Amino acid sequence: MLIGDNEGxxxxxxxxxxxxxxLANHGFLAAxxxxxESAYLSMLIERAARSQILAQSVGxxxxxxxxxxxxxxxxxxxxxxxxxxxxxxxxxxxxxxxxVLF
Numbered sequence: 001m002l003i004g005d006n007e008g009x010x011x012x013x014x015x016x017x018x019x020x021x022x023l024a025n026h027g028f029l030a031a032x033x034x035x036x037e038s039a040y041l042s043m044l045i046e047r048a049a050r051s052q053i054l055a056q057s058v059g060x061x062x063x064x065x066x067x068x069x070x071x072x073x074x075x076x077x078x079x080x081x082x083x084x085x086x087x088x089x090x091x092x093x094x095x096x097x098x099x100v101l102f
Contacts, residue, residue, distance in 0.1 A: 019041065034082075039086060
């Protein structure tokens with residue numbers, strides 16, 4: 001059996017109860033309750049990756065307090081924050097590329 005034959009099962013097992021996964025040589029996958037949340041998490045992981053690379057380019061990256069990380073995680077995933085952020089991203093796209101509405 002080829003790995004492609006059961007790739008969905010492999011990814012599903014790796015994802016488990018998580019909402020997102022970073023797949024080696026493939027990228028980011030989001031499996032959430034809504035398109036908005038998946039798009040929002042995709043933006044967050046992209047920004048986090050960019051920030052990580054920039055931080056590493058200027059020196060040693062310092063770990064943050066796990067409690068603060070959990071607070072940030074929980075706040076950023078509040079439904080109101082997800083919806084507001086998705087709406088903001090949408091407005092930016094429409095302003096930059098109004099033809100997406102037609």
